[in-house]
Amino acid sequence: MITLYELKGAGGRLYSLFSWRTRMALAHKGLPFESHPVPMSDKAAIAFSGGKTVPILRDGDTVVRDSWRIAEHLESAYPQAPSLFGGSIGQGLCQTFNIWADRTLVPAMLPVIVTDIHQRVDPADREYFRTMIEGILKTKLEDTLAGRDKAAERLGRTLDPLRAALKRQLFVCGESPAYADYIVFSVFQWARVMSPFNVLAEDDPVAAWRERMLALHSGFARNVPVA
Amino acid sequence: MITLYELKGAGGRLYSLFSWRTRMALAHKGLPFESHPVPMSDKAAIAFSGGKTVPILRDGDTVVRDSWRIAEHLESAYPQAPSLFGGSIGQGLCQTFNIWADRTLVPAMLPVIVTDIHQRVDPADREYFRTMIEGILKTKLEDTLAGRDKAAERLGRTLDPLRAALKRQLFVCGESPAYADYIVFSVFQWARVMSPFNVLAEDDPVAAWRERMLALHSGFARNVPVA
Numbered sequence: 001m002i003t004l005y006e007l008k009g010a011g012g013r014l015y016s017l018f019s020w021r022t023r024m025a026l027a028h029k030g031l032p033f034e035s036h037p038v039p040m041s042d043k044a045a046i047a048f049s050g051g052k053t054v055p056i057l058r059d060g061d062t063v064v065r066d067s068w069r070i071a072e073h074l075e076s077a078y079p080q081a082p083s084l085f086g087g088s089i090g091q092g093l094c095q096t097f098n099i100w101a102d103r104t105l106v107p108a109m110l111p112v113i114v115t116d117i118h119q120r121v122d123p124a125d126r127e128y129f130r131t132m133i134e135g136i137l138k139t140k141l142e143d144t145l146a147g148r149d150k151a152a153e154r155l156g157r158t159l160d161p162l163r164a165a166l167k168r169q170l171f172v173c174g175e176s177p178a179y180a181d182y183i184v185f186s187v188f189q190w191a192r193v194m195s196p197f198n199v200l201a202e203d204d205p206v207a208a209w210r211e212r213m214l215a216l217h218s219g220f221a222r223n224v225p226v227a
Numbered sequence: 228m229i230t231l232y233e234l235k236g237a238g239g240r241l242y243s244l245f246s247w248r249t250r251m252a253l254a255h256k257g258l259p260f261e262s263h264p265v266p267m268s269d270k271a272a273i274a275f276s277g278g279k280t281v282p283i284l285r286d287g288d289t290v291v292r293d294s295w296r297i298a299e300h301l302e303s304a305y306p307q308a309p310s311l312f313g314g315s316i317g318q319g320l321c322q323t324f325n326i327w328a329d330r331t332l333v334p335a336m337l338p339v340i341v342t343d344i345h346q347r348v349d350p351a352d353r354e355y356f357r358t359m360i361e362g363i364l365k366t367k368l369e370d371t372l373a374g375r376d377k378a379a380e381r382l383g384r385t386l387d388p389l390r391a392a393l394k395r396q397l398f399v400c401g402e403s404p405a406y407a408d409y410i411v412f413s414v415f416q417w418a419r420v421m422s423p424f425n426v427l428a429e430d431d432p433v434a435a436w437r438e439r440m441l442a443l444h445s446g447f448a449r450n451v452p453v454a
Contacts, residue, residue, distance in 0.1 A: 086316025092401020096392040174319015
């Protein structure tokens, strides 16, 4: 039995972007799992993991924290299921890509959707989230909202390389999706679950790719509560 | 017989960054080749290729242009030699990474070293290069030089994700180098061949990785004329 600990939003929304990497990896591997959503402020609920953040995967007696470590675990524990990386070169490059995405895409998306996220976290987390995120962004949420148009422009520029890549091939990983697709997708699913803001124009190749991602694994990512 | 058409700099310097991707790919595959350096302004010399830029690879009767297409050619034509991508997932992700590097690392490095490049191109290319590059940068070379310290700071920030990745693993592709390493290395080799400017601090993990890259294939990239 596999259990995934992830963030609990209002109205059943599952909004941990890093947990979406794990969710998609589990679906890719065809592994059933039980979701265990917890409020962000409830650190006691995840103290068993030895850490303070989700995702946490409990797989039998094994507990794994951190989405990248979880992906490595799934790849080595379930080698017969479809591969997330396609071998050691793909896995190494994917770790580099993972860090690249975390340090460019995530900070570009955050200011665009953060005020919407604040309104949709679990009610118990409202003040906790504001304090944490205003510390990270060093701005009041209201001021971040006032700068949203500029942030959206910056996001558009940050997506340029991805846009060019997706004009050449169907997926980040080529003809078929693999873990690097889930890395990028998690950022857009985070936005989709928590914000009504249109982060992509309809004719953007990235939007067409997002539709392909939403169709994967029988609409696994499409059929969830969203903004 | 394989022939590589690449850029001819002053004093035997080989400075086409994209050709360095091909050079390293050929060394990785263990394929001997003959270098055919041409001045940048001599478009007649490469007209046979149907294009106006190097690298161009002539492999028997096959002519391939564009470093990415050349890498794909080498991988499919020499499948028994060490792989550049490690399979289809790695190859797809590598194409995305290639575009990402071209649109982030290359433009971050260019203003830091461009005035030094100008002084080291083939003498016949001096004016051609200035006109071309001032058109691309929309600035006089002298003004680009005046802004070098700021450009170097921007480069440092652009390298942050790579720096973080190389703290976790020895190479961009994990435990061993593969084509994505050559993509990034080409940008540093371009700088090394043409500019005395220190683009990396000695204690930078990226500098340690660059040393590992220079040691590959019997010092293949180290033992060339440099700035």
